[in-house]
Amino acid sequence: MSYLAENNSRRDQSWLEAEHKRKFSQWLADKVIGMSPTNVDEDVIQLGYRPRRVLQYQGYDINGYTFYTEQQDDKSTVQNSGVTLIATTTDSSRMSIAKDSYYGVVDEIWELDYNSVVIPLLKCKWVDNKKGVKVDSDGFTCVNLSTNGYSSDPFILAKQATQVFYVADPKDKRWHIVLQSKRSIVGVDDVVDEDEYNKFDELPPFSIGVQSTDDVLSDTIYLRSDHQEGHED
Incomplete structure (x- = not known):
């Protein structure tokens, strides 16, 4: 949500919440893929890959x-x-x-x-x-x-x-x-x-x-x- 707010400063809260729901799963997947497996909990990795x-x-x-x-x-x-x-x-x-x-x-x-x-x-x-x-x-x-x-x-x-x-x-x-x-x-x-x-x-x-x-x-x-x-x- 912080990332969305920083990059869409002119958008209102309702738009940010809708965009957050729409893009969160992909954001999490990208985060997990970009991290070293040794630094991420195994359950978080599984959740990231859907x-x-x-x-x-x-x-x-x-x-x-x-x-x-x-x-x-x-x-x-x-x-x-x-x-x-x-x-x-x-x-x-x-x-x-x-x-x-x-x-x-x-x-x-x-x-x-x-x-x-x-x-x-x-x-x-x-x-x-x-x-x-x-x-x-x-x-x-x-x-x-x-x-x-x-x-x-x-x-x-x-x-x-x-x-x-x-x-x-x-x-x-x-x-x-x-x-x-x-x-x-x-x-x-x-x-x-x-x-x-x-x-x-x-x-x-x-x-x-x-x-x-x-x-x-x-x-x-x-x-x-x-x-x-x-x-x-």
Whole structure:
């Protein structure tokens, strides 16, 4: 971004951000190629040369959740496509850190294979926080899934995702109540006995405040499950 700003001083911030997204992967590849391999981390080298293949799935197990794409959900009797993410932003002018919860549904599941590094991503359709999120009179967090926000930034790392359920509000079908999903935690974070572990995440079924980030931002190792619903395209 610094390079772009220095060489395009007359451009505004929106142009710089768009150009940054468009050219960053090539910039990184050129940087890696021009560096001595002994001075660059092996994972960075792999990322610089881009993935050798990209796989897509309809279902994926990670962080103790089984995520489906919305298309797969439509074929199933269960709901596994709901997702939430807590994003942290820093306001340098106020010297403060803000945390916002975002809600959406999984549109596509990608797995980027860089040989030594495999990175699962969720491509999501996000609810517009300004128009599509509210807290009702009973304290329930509600979302309007018909709103479509942040379409230019749909991807998140799958390990950052927390699963949620959306239940239609009986008073207004345009809105859905957000409920926390149950997590299957055996084998995650060295848990061996589910009865000795809190079976639900700390996120409550209704909350006015900012949700806990303990599980959302954890560095849990990902895994892929070969369950029948998940398949490789």
